[in-house]
Amino acid sequence: MRSALFALMLMICSASAATAQNLQPILQSHATEVTNPSRGSVGEALDAITGSGLPQATAFLEQWSEKNIWQRDDGVFFIGVAEDETLALTDVDTRATSTAPKTDFKQLKPNGGVRRLIGTALVQFQLIDPDLTRRETAVASIARRPEAAQLAPLLASIDAETDPALRARKIQLANFLSARFADDPTSRIAAINSLAIDTSVESRAVLNQILTVKSDVTRAQPEGNIAVIHDPMDAPYAYYTTLVDASLAPAKQTAADIKRALEANIVDGRIAGFPLTQMSDPDTRKTAYAALAADGLVPVLITDELRNAALNDHVFYDLYDEPNADITAAAQAALGSVTSRVAAAQVADLTLDALSLASIFFLAAIGLAITFGVMGVINMAHGEFIMMGAYTGYVVQLFVPNYTASLIIALPLAFAVTFGAGVVMERLVIRRLYHRPLETLLATFGISIALQQIAKNIFGTQARPLTSPDWLAGAWVFNDVIQISYIRIAIFVLALMFLGLIIYILKRTRLGLEVRAVTQNPGMASSMGIDPDRINMMTFGLGSGIAGIAGVAIGLYAKVTSEMGSDYIVQSFMTVVVGGVGNVWGTLAGATMIGFGQKGIEWLNPSNTLAAQTYMILFVILFIQFRPKGIVALKGRAAGD
């Protein structure tokens, strides 16, 4: 009520024309309040100062709240800065500077509560300050600590606001303030209704603040703006605790209490006539306690029946702090609408997350889709190629400090390194093991162990950073619910690019034609003049090279360690198998399914990402039962069997 009045007075004062020319006389007429301010008394002085409409009032208030106002022995106020034993003084009106010994002056030290009031009074000046940053600071300070008094100056400042963004922010903030503090219920309800479409955290906080409740319990029928009446039987234990806390019922004895009571009443090695040795039986304990209670030695045991009777005798309810039922109803409705909007936004956010997870799986698996899917070669060292790519990125960053430049160098270099490694591995190992897929699996696994250990020996066991350039830092914020980091967007784009590139290579180039020919019928292909050895080498190199690039991308958001490859290998195989072997579109479908599936399960059980992975794998195992050839199954001759 006080603050509302104060706001009103502010309005009137600032509207009336300035009467005084100087600040000093005003200060002198309120000298007691200025020198010795308290939260109760300073209001009058502040009203007088702000009401003067003098330009120097702002500076005075700022200095006052920063404890830079000094009073001379004769009572005149100065703005002063202490330097050792002298003061550099500035006149509050003329801004004439002088120096004087400190001993003649007394510093004014307003306390925190007063300084807050001064700040509030200052806001109305700061809101119309010609400097944009100061206006923004003022608005931000209102947003941090909204108070009823700020509503009027905020509303008054909107019309004059020139900056469109700040103007919008002011309107939004004014809305928040009106919803909570406006005097007139109709305008509050109007403001509350306008919040129904705002999904920001601030708006939800405003609504929740209007809807704050206090839980209470009473024997009689409760009065006031009741939010809800609880059924105590929903959680008898918790509600009985409330009852006990309100001293409306005796505490229910815990097992430990009963035990203590029994122990305190041992007479000649017996409790209520029962020997101690029988006390390992809970029923005997109960009987003994009941006997003690009958003798009045211990309080009567509160059984579940007694407790329920006590609970039913009382009414448990939540009372709104806000007395006006119309306002709380409007806020409730607005919050309901906001909640459903937030839920919809969360679904959208989850979809974005799932999409980004899917593109990570796709990037990790696409190289494998080529070597395993197209060539039929199981490469357990695929994960280590991803790791190699990530370490290549790390090493490049050691030499090229500019992150953007190093990324541009790292991507092709990672491709080159892993392409080379893939070609060497194909020539030395895989070529000898065609048509013995299980042996290929084992041999490549041996290589994967060796590569991991080499990386560990070179780079150590701790994680190495692969820092992303500044333009990839941060997130694209759509609103308070939907946001996605730029790195994930970049990975999504990269995945799309690779999808296009691979489809192009396989379908539109000479190499792709030859790869497909060798895949379907190596004998026929070689009689047509295609060298299957060369094609296999190139294909394997291509698959490995893409793993290297995926490694750089993954390294940007995850830690680079020598074991990072094994985190992706099983998931990647799953992606390829689920999608359907021998088909790039299949890999896309598999990655999408696994990405969305995993995010979906995570959403059902958000605390546990391990569980999401576990159930996703189980799901995949079951899925293979029903579609052994994956989502996109090859048909006819291309299927190869």
Next chain:
Amino acid sequence: MQNTFIAKNPSVLWFLLGLSLFTVIVSICSEAAGTALISTSFLKTLGKTLCLCLVAVAMDVVWGYCGILSLGHFAFFGIGGYAMGMWLMYDRTKDIVVASLENNILPATMDEITDAIGAQIFGVVGSFDFPLIWAFSHSLTLQLLAVILVPGLLALVFGWLAFRSRVAGVYLSILTQAMTLALSLYFFQNDTGLRGNNGLSGLQNIPGLETVSQATLSLWFFWASAVALAAGYLLFAWMTSGKFGSVVRAIRDNEARVRFLGYHVESYKLCIFTTTAMVAGVAGALYYPQAGIINPAEIAPMASIYLAVWVAIGGRGRLYGAVIGAAVVSLMSSWFTGGSAPDINLGIYVVQWTDWWLMLLGLTFVAVTLFFPKGIGGLFDLIPRKGDRR
């Protein structure tokens, strides 16, 4: 029957002879026998190695004889260890709790004891209630049954699903690996009720045998492991000989042809897969009391692949090959990574085996796969034998 079985499989007799000789020698050298030529910790290592040999034999049967490269048998091994560990941990904690409650004025009720045990065991994961899967942990008999039945059932269901839909070859390997990953992730979770990544610990203390020294206990476990290995070896030698064995090997060589000959291939595969899983469970149940601790990292997919590595290096398709592979590689692993192997000074760089052993193992493995598909066991083919039927 016994005569002909031995006559057909002379290697079984030689193996059993060798194993008994080894057991006797180790027993004589042990601390419990008083000679103390072998330290208790090394005796434990030997006992654990015998368990690894047993699971390797099982792996050899399923892979070398039946052609299913299962990357999940070490998970079955781990499940056996967990089943055993649950009883060990429950009963030992119970002893401790009962002893600590002894000083109470009132004798404790059953509920109080159970609560105290729960708080003791699950305190590390911020819980004190007994999860459902611990329902049988109070009974040694039931947990021993679980050692065999849980891996068996899991293998039965998984195998039935996989074989029924004709998942074979590398697909099956990947699927078993996925199963292993799912299991280890499941065990890693705190709310599974198996103490998350803390695992079960203190398993070397056998409840009821507090008075027996660790030296004697280790010897007992060593004997038990040797007996289990011998029994498992006999079982699998018997399974893989005779008509059943021939069908199993035929499935490995050409599954389609066996199916067309009228055999129900899925049943044979399922039988082999499930039996080997149960034996793996037994091996795990004997291994972890000697190791003292089990945690989910033990059943990570990597462990199952190492199992395949041992069998491949030892020589698959022959049972003694698996034993040799597991024994040689696991003992060498602990020798090299234990820091007792001498460093090699190359002048510019000192090769420290703790860092380079895994690389050597990986490359050896590649070389074995490429050039010596028969493994170490293949060396025995070079010995000319009288009455060689082949």
